[in-house]
Amino acid sequence: MKKLIHCKSCGAKFEEDLPKCPYCGTLNYRGAEREYLNKLEDIREDMEDLQEIPEDEVKKEIKKQGKFIGKVILIIGILVIGLALLLYWITRDSGRDRKEDYLWMQENFPIMDELYEDENYEKLMDFYLDKIEAQNVVWEWNHADFCNIYLDIMEIYEILDMEEQGEEITRYDYETLFYLEWVVKGIPFRGDIDEEEEKRLKPYYSRVLSDLESRWNMSEEDYQMFLEQIEKNHGMVKYEDCMNYIGEWYGGEEAS
Numbered sequence: 001m002k003k004l005i006h007c008k009s010c011g012a013k014f015e016e017d018l019p020k021c022p023y024c025g026t027l028n029y030r031g032a033e034r035e036y037l038n039k040l041e042d043i044r045e046d047m048e049d050l051q052e053i054p055e056d057e058v059k060k061e062i063k064k065q066g067k068f069i070g071k072v073i074l075i076i077g078i079l080v081i082g083l084a085l086l087l088y089w090i091t092r093d094s095g096r097d098r099k100e101d102y103l104w105m106q107e108n109f110p111i112m113d114e115l116y117e118d119e120n121y122e123k124l125m126d127f128y129l130d131k132i133e134a135q136n137v138v139w140e141w142n143h144a145d146f147c148n149i150y151l152d153i154m155e156i157y158e159i160l161d162m163e164e165q166g167e168e169i170t171r172y173d174y175e176t177l178f179y180l181e182w183v184v185k186g187i188p189f190r191g192d193i194d195e196e197e198e199k200r201l202k203p204y205y206s207r208v209l210s211d212l213e214s215r216w217n218m219s220e221e222d223y224q225m226f227l228e229q230i231e232k233n234h235g236m237v238k239y240e241d242c243m244n245y246i247g248e249w250y251g252g253e254e255a256s
Contacts, residue, residue, distance in 0.1 A: 186236060226241070
């Protein structure tokens with residue numbers, strides 16, 4: 001049975017690997033990230049399979065399928081034209097929505113810019129979270145990725161504070177902590193966080209990375225495995241691997 005989590009917006013329970021809440025549509029970062037990495041892995045495997053096919057066989061198959069491909073291209077062309085006409089018909093009245101999005105950005109992005117420049121991150125996050133549920137266009141703000149990382153760091157801090165205050169930490173909390181600590185470790189490898197944004201985040205690194213290096217009793221092999229993941233996947237680590245590692249670690253902690 002798959003693990004259930006609570007939606008942070010509506011409180012409903014749903015499976016943790018879903019990319020969004022099936023009831024209110026709120027994004028589930030871990031599920032979305034897992035879906036993205038799975039698709040990325042499928043593409044990588046397909047590319048490896050293609051590289052294994054001998055070049056002579058590829059050339060023969062291309063010649064053999066030449067006429068067939070020509071027919072397919074013709075059919076695809078017709079379908080593309082039909083799809084374009086359909087999309088035009090569907091979206092021809094959507095100008096009002098685009099205009100509303102533009103007006104919303106003109107009104108709200110300057111507010112977010114000011115909070116960001118003033119380093120008033122608490123108010124910025126409140127504003128960001130309040131707007132993100134109703135306005136998908138908020139993702140187009142220049143520092144939306146910064147907000148997501150900052151929120152991840154604050155979630156780490158919240159779990160560490162709970163532990164320091166003697167509150168119960170669940171296995172799911174540990175999975176979240178381990179995963180997000182590697183997300184922070186992977187920030188230098190990301191393409192969506194620029195140098196200026198990373199400079200703003202660095203003051204929060206020490207507590208996070210200190211816990212990552214000292215808590216989990218990782219072997220050199222395990223550490224290198226996760227490190228290679230963030231290097232190859234642009235700062236992203238597989239949540240499933242984190243979950244499996246914490247399963248073993250948590251079992252050892254309970255036994256001791």
